[in-house]
Amino acid sequence: MSNPTKTSSRDVQDMIESEQISIIQRISRVQALQIVIVLLTIVVIFSVMAPDAFLTVFNLRAILMNTSILVVLGIGVTFVIITAGIDLSIGSVLVFSSVISAMVMGNLGATGWVTALIGLGVALLSGAAWGFLNGFLVAKAQVPALIVTLGTMGAALGLARVITGGIDLYEIPEVMVDVIGFGNLFGEVPNLVVLAAFACLIGGIVLHLTRFGLTTYAVGSNPEACRRVGVKMDRHLIAVYMISGTTAGLAGWMSIAYFQQTSIGGQSLTPLLVIAGVVIGGTSLFGGIGSIFGSVIGLLIPVVLQSGFIIIGVESYWQDVVIGVFLIAAVYVDSRRRQKAARGSGRKPKRFQIGGVQGKSSKKEGIK
Amino acid sequence: MALLEARGMVRTYGSVVALDGADFDIEAGQVTALIGDNGAGKSTMVKILSGTEQFEEGEVTLEGQRVVFNNPAAARSHGIETVFQDLALCPHLDPVENLYLNREIKRSGVLGLLGFMDRKAMRDRSVEVFTDLGATVRKLNEPVGTMSGGQKQSVAVARSAAWASKIIFFDEPTAALGVVQTANVLDLIRRVRDKGIGVVLISHSMPEVLEVADTIQVLRRGRRVATINSADSTVEELVGVMTGKLDEEVA
Ligand SMILES: Nc1ncnc2c1ncn2[C@@H]1O[C@H](COP(=O)(O)OP(=O)(O)O)[C@@H](O)[C@H]1O
Ligand SMILES: [Mg+2]
Numbered sequence: 180m181s182n183p184t185k186t187s188s189r190d191v192q193d194m195i196e197s198e199q200i201s202i203i204q205r206i207s208r209v210q211a212l213q214i215v216i217v218l219l220t221i222v223v224i225f226s227v228m229a230p231d232a233f234l235t236v237f238n239l240r241a242i243l244m245n246t247s248i249l250v251v252l253g254i255g256v257t258f259v260i261i262t263a264g265i266d267l268s269i270g271s272v273l274v275f276s277s278v279i280s281a282m283v284m285g286n287l288g289a290t291g292w293v294t295a296l297i298g299l300g301v302a303l304l305s306g307a308a309w310g311f312l313n314g315f316l317v318a319k320a321q322v323p324a325l326i327v328t329l330g331t332m333g334a335a336l337g338l339a340r341v342i343t344g345g346i347d348l349y350e351i352p353e354v355m356v357d358v359i360g361f362g363n364l365f366g367e368v369p370n371l372v373v374l375a376a377f378a379c380l381i382g383g384i385v386l387h388l389t390r391f392g393l394t395t396y397a398v399g400s401n402p403e404a405c406r407r408v409g410v411k412m413d414r415h416l417i418a419v420y421m422i423s424g425t426t427a428g429l430a431g432w433m434s435i436a437y438f439q440q441t442s443i444g445g446q447s448l449t450p451l452l453v454i455a456g457v458v459i460g461g462t463s464l465f466g467g468i469g470s471i472f473g474s475v476i477g478l479l480i481p482v483v484l485q486s487g488f489i490i491i492g493v494e495s496y497w498q499d500v501v502i503g504v505f506l507i508a509a510v511y512v513d514s515r516r517r518q519k520a521a522r523g524s525g526r527k528p529k530r531f532q533i534g535g536v537q538g539k540s541s542k543k544e545g546i547k
Numbered sequence: 548m549a550l551l552e553a554r555g556m557v558r559t560y561g562s563v564v565a566l567d568g569a570d571f572d573i574e575a576g577q578v579t580a581l582i583g584d585n586g587a588g589k590s591t592m593v594k595i596l597s598g599t600e601q602f603e604e605g606e607v608t609l610e611g612q613r614v615v616f617n618n619p620a621a622a623r624s625h626g627i628e629t630v631f632q633d634l635a636l637c638p639h640l641d642p643v644e645n646l647y648l649n650r651e652i653k654r655s656g657v658l659g660l661l662g663f664m665d666r667k668a669m670r671d672r673s674v675e676v677f678t679d680l681g682a683t684v685r686k687l688n689e690p691v692g693t694m695s696g697g698q699k700q701s702v703a704v705a706r707s708a709a710w711a712s713k714i715i716f717f718d719e720p721t722a723a724l725g726v727v728q729t730a731n732v733l734d735l736i737r738r739v740r741d742k743g744i745g746v747v748l749i750s751h752s753m754p755e756v757l758e759v760a761d762t763i764q765v766l767r768r769g770r771r772v773a774t775i776n777s778a779d780s781t782v783e784e785l786v787g788v789m790t791g792k793l794d795e796e797v798a
Binding site: 388390391394399410466 | 662
């Protein structure tokens with residue numbers, strides 16, 4: 180063996196050293212750090228401008244509550260976008276699930292926990308079913324995700340309208356409204372927020388610590404490589420879209436607890452808001468990169484902006500403008516990063532391909 | 548008896564006959580080079596023997612047993628791995644994650660059943676594999692997409708070496724690499740061979756082939772036309788056999 184021990188032990192040393200900064204690297208790797216700084220900057224600015232209105236427990240609670248439902252939607256969307264997919268149907272699936280759930284709970288007539296939990300189960304199942312349909316069409320029928328979910332976005336909302344005749348349902352179990360919608364943990368933390376945080380925790384654990392999560396990144400990073408090592412791509416994609424549907428179902432159930440009614444007409448912009456937040460949070464539309472933590476931060480930004488603008492008396496429509504700028508900036512940063520990565524390894528092709536000009540020249544040298 | 552013997556392999560693509568009754572042999576602990584002009588059928592042979600393509604006629608035996616690989620997983624379960632020309636790495640995953648993609652080590656107990664990975668075990672084992680091969684992979688936690696071509700190649704080779712117990716196919720592994728990186732890959736190939744694995748190398752570089760291969764098998768228009776001992780061959784001879792100019796002189 181020609182490998183000097185000196186070299187190999189240094190290699191090992193390097194490997195071990197590099198592992199020790201792994202946590203920090205992992206965070207910066209998902210680019211969430213920059214976005215945390217952006218969020219903190221916004222918070223500081225508003226706090227300075229309106230010290231006794233913005234940074235109050237009351238206002239922070241309101242911000243968190245307004246973010247909760249979006250964040251739950253964002254969990255599933257993060258998974259989907261990491262696979263280089265997209266899910267436009269989440270708002271409609273939220274509506275559909277909340278309508279079915281409210282109808283079942285209404286028919287059960289009871290107002291207790293049993294009814295509420297059955298309603299939860301129904302909402303989750305209905306969301307999962309839509310997710311399955313999306314995933315099946317994307318993976319098996321090979322229809323682009325944009326089109327599939329645009330289709331189910333229309334279909335789910337249409338069906339919800341057909342079922343209800345377009346009239347919102349108001350018969351929601353009291354416990355749900357009292358405890359989920361407006362209850363607090365330790366008297367201060369809204370249960371809605373606790374529920375969303377819990378869902379994020381589960382989502383984050385699955386994404387970052389399990390084989391399923393790793394496969395999700397891999398599928399978005401290089402589907403061909405996954406196929407070659409035998410990843411069951413279709414099954415995985417279907418599962419990922421089912422996660423998105425299920426979180427939309429959960430969000431539907433949370434929304435009827437919070438609004439004390441279904442919101443058939445109120446969700447048309449939701450998917451765009453959520454996708455924007457997830458992308459601002461550092462999840463790459465090209466796949467392979469993203470984190471639940473980043474998505475939470477990215478989804479907090481619009482809500483914080485809106486709250487701050489209202490408090491300092493700027494028309495809150497400015498929020499949309501600022502978010503638009505952030506969104507484009509986030510995608511710009513992402514695509515710059517991708518270009519840099521490609522250049523960094525000495526090649527120019529669009530997606531980290533191996534081969535090209537250099538290969539040909541070395542081949543010729545060989546034959547000479 | 549060779550480790551793997553392929554006899555009378557036929558594979559057509561429409562009217563194109565990619566393999567026209569080709570034979571091929573792989574010996575354990577040897578580097579077998581597979582050479583031939585463009586379109587001779589080299590890649591097709593490798594794809595068939597690694598399970599990514601199917602043959603129409605012929606017979607493959609592995610250690611004397613008849614085998615048919617319906618998919619790459621079947622070949623892999625027999626200890627056969629391939630280093631693809633495009634490397635087939637996930638650019639956003641780190642070397643450890645790439646090494647273990649779809650074969651992750653699970654935690655023990657309930658956590659394992661829930662799909663939790665044992666990242667520490669995976670990393671420790673990867674360090675072992677890379678050190679063992681003398682591979683130049685320095686950062687185990689950086690996405691391979693940010694690494695140099697040579698490092699990516701090392702990761703791809705190490706992945707195959709980590710999982711192969713019998714055979715590794717290399718389809719033009721050095722085509723995209725510079726001089727130093729090429730030397731590194733040839734080094735890796737030797738180390739893999741020294742572990743007793745049968746290595747198959749497709750390459751267009753005759754000096755490279757002569758340098759690293761033990762035997763050289765030549766394909767021409769879908770048939771094996773020569774098996775050459777590399778120790779007593781020259782670039783001129785190889786080129787001659789490949790193009791058919793030396794037909795008469797080779798058995
Ligand atoms: N998927 C395919 N479809 C059609 N023709 C193919 C395909 N793969 C290989 N061929 C043809 O089969 C022949 C052998 O190809 P290949 O095995 O790639 O040759 P080599 O690797 O020796 O250059 C060529 O004529 C090629 O065009
Ligand atoms: Mg080829």
